[in-house]
Amino acid sequence: MKSNILPALRLSLVLLVLCCVIYPAIVxxxxxxxxxxxxxxxxxxxxxxxxxxxxxxxxxxxxxFNTRPSAVDYNAQGSGGSNKGPSNPEYLAQVxxxxxxxxxxxxxxxxxxxxxxxxxxxxxGLDPHLSPQGALVQVARVAKARGVAPARLTxxxxxxxxxxxxxxxxxxxxxxxxALDELAPASK
Amino acid sequence: xxxxxxxIIGIFLVTVLLAIPLGRYLAIxxxxxxxxxxxxxxxxxxxxxxxxxxxxxxxxxxxHLVALLTINLGWFFWAMLILCTQGxxxxxxxxxxxxxxxxxxxxxxxxxxxxxxxxxxxxxxxxYLSQLGCxxxxxxxxxxxxxxxxxxxxNALREGTHDKLGNFYSYFVKSITRVLMPxxxxxxxxxxxxxxxxxxxxxxxxxxxxGDSAVVSRGPAAAMIGIKQMGTNGGGYFGVNSAHPLENPTxxxxxxxxxxxxxxxxxMALAFGYYLRRPRLGWMVFGVMTAGYLLLQxxxxxxxxxxxxxITRMGVDQHLGSLEGKEMRLGAPASALWAIQxxxxxxxxxxxxxxxxxxxxxxxxxxxxxxxxxxxGVGVGFLNFFVFIIVAVFIxxxxxxxxxxxxxxxxxxxxxKIAVIVALLHPLLILAGTALSAHLFAGxxxxxxxxxxxxxxxxxxxxxxxxxxxxxxxxxxxxxLGDNTPWWNISxxxxxxxxxxxxxxxxxxxxxxxARKKYIPESAGTLKLDTATFGVxxxxxxxxxxxxxxxxxxxxxxxxxxFSLY
Numbered sequence: 167m168k169s170n171i172l173p174a175l176r177l178s179l180v181l182l183v184l185c186c187v188i189y190p191a192i193v194x195x196x197x198x199x200x201x202x203x204x205x206x207x208x209x210x211x212x213x214x215x216x217x218x219x220x221x222x223x224x225x226x227x228x229x230x231f232n233t234r235p236s237a238v239d240y241n242a243q244g245s246g247g248s249n250k251g252p253s254n255p256e257y258l259a260q261v262x263x264x265x266x267x268x269x270x271x272x273x274x275x276x277x278x279x280x281x282x283x284x285x286x287x288x289x290x291g292l293d294p295h296l297s298p299q300g301a302l303v304q305v306a307r308v309a310k311a312r313g314v315a316p317a318r319l320t321x322x323x324x325x326x327x328x329x330x331x332x333x334x335x336x337x338x339x340x341x342x343x344x345a346l347d348e349l350a351p352a353s354k
Numbered sequence: 355x356x357x358x359x360x361x362i363i364g365i366f367l368v369t370v371l372l373a374i375p376l377g378r379y380l381a382i383x384x385x386x387x388x389x390x391x392x393x394x395x396x397x398x399x400x401x402x403x404x405x406x407x408x409x410x411x412x413x414x415x416x417x418h419l420v421a422l423l424t425i426n427l428g429w430f431f432w433a434m435l436i437l438c439t440q441g442x443x444x445x446x447x448x449x450x451x452x453x454x455x456x457x458x459x460x461x462x463x464x465x466x467x468x469x470x471x472x473x474x475x476x477x478x479x480x481x482y483l484s485q486l487g488c489x490x491x492x493x494x495x496x497x498x499x500x501x502x503x504x505x506x507x508x509n510a511l512r513e514g515t516h517d518k519l520g521n522f523y524s525y526f527v528k529s530i531t532r533v534l535m536p537x538x539x540x541x542x543x544x545x546x547x548x549x550x551x552x553x554x555x556x557x558x559x560x561x562x563x564x565g566d567s568a569v570v571s572r573g574p575a576a577a578m579i580g581i582k583q584m585g586t587n588g589g590g591y592f593g594v595n596s597a598h599p600l601e602n603p604t605x606x607x608x609x610x611x612x613x614x615x616x617x618x619x620x621x622m623a624l625a626f627g628y629y630l631r632r633p634r635l636g637w638m639v640f641g642v643m644t645a646g647y648l649l650l651q652x653x654x655x656x657x658x659x660x661x662x663x664x665i666t667r668m669g670v671d672q673h674l675g676s677l678e679g680k681e682m683r684l685g686a687p688a689s690a691l692w693a694i695q696x697x698x699x700x701x702x703x704x705x706x707x708x709x710x711x712x713x714x715x716x717x718x719x720x721x722x723x724x725x726x727x728x729x730x731g732v733g734v735g736f737l738n739f740f741v742f743i744i745v746a747v748f749i750x751x752x753x754x755x756x757x758x759x760x761x762x763x764x765x766x767x768x769x770x771k772i773a774v775i776v777a778l779l780h781p782l783l784i785l786a787g788t789a790l791s792a793h794l795f796a797g798x799x800x801x802x803x804x805x806x807x808x809x810x811x812x813x814x815x816x817x818x819x820x821x822x823x824x825x826x827x828x829x830x831x832x833x834x835l836g837d838n839t840p841w842w843n844i845s846x847x848x849x850x851x852x853x854x855x856x857x858x859x860x861x862x863x864x865x866x867x868x869a870r871k872k873y874i875p876e877s878a879g880t881l882k883l884d885t886a887t888f889g890v891x892x893x894x895x896x897x898x899x900x901x902x903x904x905x906x907x908x909x910x911x912x913x914x915x916x917f918s919l920y
Contacts, residue, residue, distance in 0.1 A: 174425035177405035177523065178432070178495070181530065184401070185494040186487045189535060190552075190577040193542045197552035197576060204552040206572060206600060216563045220549050220599040221570050223562040230564055234682075242570040243557060244477050245594040247679040247707035249834030251812030252662045253919045257678075262668055277669040282661065285670060286678040289597030289689075289707045295682035297674055332361045333605035333685040334674055343563055 209340060211347065217340055218242075222294035228271065229311035229352050230343045231301050231323075234283050235264060238291035248287040261285045272307045279303050295336035298327045314350040322349060358687040362655065365609050365691065369616045376617065377624030377636065383532050384505045384525060384629060391532045398527055409527070412518035415866025418506050419859055421522040422499060426466060426855075429492060433462035436488040437480075445483035447556030448571070453479065460843035465489050467854035468496040468731060470582070470589030470702055470829035471820075471846060473838040477571040477593055482554055489589055490578045494538075497585025498529035500733030503858045504622060507740055508629040510865035511761050514873050519866065533618070534585055542580030544610045549603035552576040575601055583614035586731040588702030588829040596692075596705040597681055608684050608692075608705060615695045615703070619729040622736050627884075630761070634884035639739060642889045643698075646728035646896065650718040651694045657712045658690035663920055679707030690715065697722030700731030702829025709807065709816065709832040713919060716832070717912035720819060723826035725900040726780060731827060734854075737861040739892075743883070744773040744864060745899070746892040750881055759881060763868040776860035780825055781903040783849045787821035788814075788907060794841070805842075807834025811918065815911035820846060825853040 197204030207219040217223050224240040225233045233240070237248040250257035264285045269275060281300045283293075301323045309316040326342045329335050382389045402409050413421065436443070441452035453461060457473055464471040465488070474480060480489065502525035509519045546552050551572040559569045575591035579601060582589055592598035602608050623643060627636020661672030675686025684692075689706035696703055697719040708719055722728065727738040744760065748770050751758025758765040792814065795802045806813035816832040823830055824846040831837065837846075882888065 170421050170424040171428075173405050173407045173523070174421070174428050177401070177407060177527075178425065178428055180401050180404045181495060181527075182487070182491055185530070185535070185581075186491050189539065190486055190490075190574055192539065193546060193577040193580070194552050194554075194574065196543050197546040200547045200549075200552075202549065202551075204546060204576070205555060206551045206553075206570070207549055211563060215560055217560050217568070218570055218600075220603045222599065223568060224566055225564055227564050240566075240568060242568055244475055244571070245592050245598050246475075247594065247597070247710060247833070249707055249709035249807050249832065250678060251709060251808040251815075251834070251915070252664065252676070252678070252712050253810070253812060253915050254808045257808075258664050261665055265668055265670060278671055280670050281674065282665060282670050282672045282677045283674065283682055285665070286680075288677075289679045289681050289705070290592075290594045290599060292599055293681050293683075294599055297682060299671070300682075329605055329683065331357070331605070332609055333358060333683055333688055336682045340563065347563070 209344060211344055216344070219338065219340065220294055222292045223340060225339060225343060228307055231296070231304050231308060231339055231346065233339050234293050234296065235285065235287045236291040237287045240292060242292055245290045245292055247289045247291060272304065274306060275303055294338055294340060296339055298323060298335055298337055301337045301339070301342060308346070312346070312350045312352065318349065319346070322346060358685055359655070362687050362691040365612055369613045370620060373617055373620035374624060376621035378628050380533065380621055380625035381628035383528055384508065384625070394531045398531055401527055402523070407523045409521050409524035411521055413520065413522055414517055415506065415510065415519055415862055415869070418519060418522045419862055422503060422858070423855070426499065429495060430462055430466050433466060433488050433492060434458055436484050437461055440481045440484040443481065443483050445554065446481035447554070448481070450478055450481050456840045456843040457838060460847045463847045463850050464829065465492040465589060466496060467827050467850045468500060468585070468587055468700065468734070469824065469827040469850050469854070470587045471824055471831065471850070472589055472829065473843055475593030476591050482573050485578060485591060486574055490581060493578070493581045493585050493587040493589065494530055494534055497534055497581070497587060497732050498526050500731055500858070501529040501533070501622070502526040502733070503862055504733035504736050506862050507737060507865040508626060510869035512630055513762065515871065516869045519869060534581060537614070537617070538580030538584045540580070541583055541610055541614050542576045545579050545603070545607045546576035548607035549600070550576040550579060550607070551600055572600070579611065582703060583611045583701070584618060586615070586619060586699045586701040588696065590703055594707070595703045597707065599681070602684070602705055605683055605688070608688055612688070612692050612695060615692070615699055615701045616729060618732045619699045619735050622733060623729070623739070626736060632884060638884050638889045639736070642893045643728045643739070645893060646725060647694070647698050650698065650722055650728070651691070654694050654715040654718045655687055655690040657715050658686045662712060676712055679710030681705065693719050694722055696830055697828060698728040698730070699735060700726065700827045700829070702823065704830050707833060708819070708830055709834045713912040713916035716815060716819070717908055719830070720822050720908065720912065721901055721904070723822040723828045724780070724784065724904045725896055726826040727896055727900070734827070734858065738857060740861045740865070741773045741776045741857070742892055742896050742899070744769060745777060746888065746895040747881065749895065750888065750891055756879060759874065760868065761883065762873045762875065763871045764874070765868070769864045769867055772860045772864050776857050777899050779856055780853065780900070783825040783853055784818070784821045784904070785907060787824070787845060787849055788818045790845070791817045791821070804836040804839070807836070811911055811915040815915065818907055818911050821849060824849040827854050
């Protein structure tokens with residue numbers, strides 16, 4: 167044991183330099199060439215940074231495409247899911263309440279048209295995406311609030327739909343809403 | 355939908371295809387043969403010279419264990435020191451506090467044993483210094499420790515009678531310089547270019563589009579993501595691990611991170627065959643592991659894609675599957691794929707919240723940890739499997755009335771005792787820990803109300819999952835469990851220690867004892883290990899010992915929940 171202590175300490179120190187200084191330094195240097203320079207891709211509106219492309223933010227107003235429910239209320243200082251089990255009665259009642267609220271805010275929409283992501287919290291609480299259907303089902307409400315033709319918003323959603331090779335197609339809600347503000351600025 | 359299934363099948367096939375050359379490569383570098391990575395030779399010689407270690411000095415199995423345990427003990431003190439003082443150390447732009455002693459104890463042990471059970475959240479509970487200098491450091495060295503121990507067993511099983519089994523430090527350093535670091539670097543660069551941050555800037559306040567104020571945590575995450583996936587560590591940079599959009603930004607980063615979970619564990623199983631120059635043996639191990647893995651994986655993908663029946667009854671559209679706790683950019687099939695891969699290996703990173711999986715999926719994740727030998731952690735997965743091989747050899751020997759032999763060595767009472775103790779330790783730790791917690795909770799539900807996030811059967815599953823995860827050194831969680839309390843920090847800390855070191859010491863001791871025995875050349879009556887028949891035998895030994903031992907507990911938790919829901 168004794169004969170191992172000193173070599174073990176010295177080896178640990180050397181590896182500390184290799185794994186915790188040299189290795190991260192290489193990654194850091196390379197990341198300077200990545201989109202966002204390793205600091206995350208930021209999006210701006212009228213010269214003001216309004217968030218990160220990959221980090222979901224809360225959209226709850228009727229004039230915007232709304233994001234999914236979040237267990238951390240899109241507070242990106244932390245992250246978290248609801249961790250509710252599938253049979254938890256309190257949780258199921260909450261999902262039902264979200265459905266009722268959604269149907270109330272979106273008159274004319276039937277329950278069968280509401281995709282489940284609009285009623286369930288994501289794993290991170292910071293999910294930046296919706297399925298295309300999750301955005302399309304909100305078109306009528308947003309069009310009314312903004313006073314634009316629904317067809318133009320449908321086209322906007324389609325233009326912002328991405329992916330679909332390795333995972334389902336998604337719409338980045340922040341990008342979509344930025345494009346929406348561009349297309350039809352909120353009246354107030 | 356069918357395209358996503360093709361995508362996850364593709365990810366798995368690519369992993370296996372790349373694990374074959376990696377397995378060959380592992381055998382070559384651990385045997386010390388010439389390889390393309392010999393350009394690392396001077397670096398390794400430099401490391402050994404600075405450390406005052408002679409990498410040529412051969413060790414007995416006892417010397418290997420002493421070296422392994424000594425250096426591990428040193429890391430424990432390092433981790434405690436950093437975690438308890440991180441608040442006042444540099445590289446803490448977010449001004450996060452130091453950990454409490456019981457939380458630091460749990461975290462230090464959990465990273466020391468390659469488990470990465472996290473009773474803290476990276477954003478608020480750790481600093482940039484402790485993430486890189488303590489947690490990520492342990493992710494490298496503990497993965498390499500498991501690989502080195504595994505190679506000692508490989509070495510002991512070669513033909514002939516031996517006492518000396520190579521040099522621990524040599525295996526250990528090579529695992530880092532020639533395997534873990536290059537592979538982690540590739541993954542880190544991929545995720546960095548997909549959008550993961552690698553910055554030392556503090557968290558950033560923003561005013562959102564609709565006018566709320568928000569703060570976004572960042573940090574040097576990309577570097578850590580590489581090794582946490584490659585080394586079956588699983589300890590994420592951010593609280594929700596690879597569900598976090600900065601830790602796993604795209605479907606492509608998800609595919610690469612997912613691929614990294616299984617790559618080395620599969621390669622290690624194949625390396626067993628290549629190292630002994632009996633490749634069929636490696637394929638037997640791989641076949642048994644894959645059969646067990648698929649048995650858990652297929653129903654999980656099916657169930658997650660079909661949604662939560664209680665929500666279906668509300669008339670909602672669930673054609674994308676069960677989405678509670680899942681991310682849209684990843685989707686239900688890829689989340690189900692990850693959930694099982696991360697639990698059959700001892701990785702434990704997550705890209706969806708396991709607490710919200712449908713009950714049978716949660717059970718399959720539990721079973722992955724309860725067997726803990728279908729691929730398993732880097733190095734240690736094979737060690738667990740080796741124990742089951744010993745038991746299967748013994749039972750097969752008894753069935754045909756011959757002295758059990760493993761690769762030309764007699765397996766006798768001493769080896770069997772060690773194997774059985776190691777095999778039964780795992781169920782004992784899980785079931786006793788869960789039983790104690792359930793007893794405490796039932797005795798005073800008010801006092802412990804903060805523990806469980808869900809009532810009934812699912813609440814029981816949360817406790818069962820925590821101890822399974824601790825004992826399998828997995829690190830994932832049913833995160834609804836309020837686990838940052840002295841009871842959970844200390845009890846799982848103890849389970850972690852026992853469940854890491856005994857399953858390393860046991861197999862290394864067995865292999866060391868076997869290596870010294872007289873070598874009996876193969877004859878017509880020798881039990882052939884590299885056959886399908888023996889593979890089936892091992893499979894059932896694993897199934898009976900590891901899976902059926904847990905049946906009563908599973909019946910009380912996930913099974914009961916399933917039948918109440920469907």
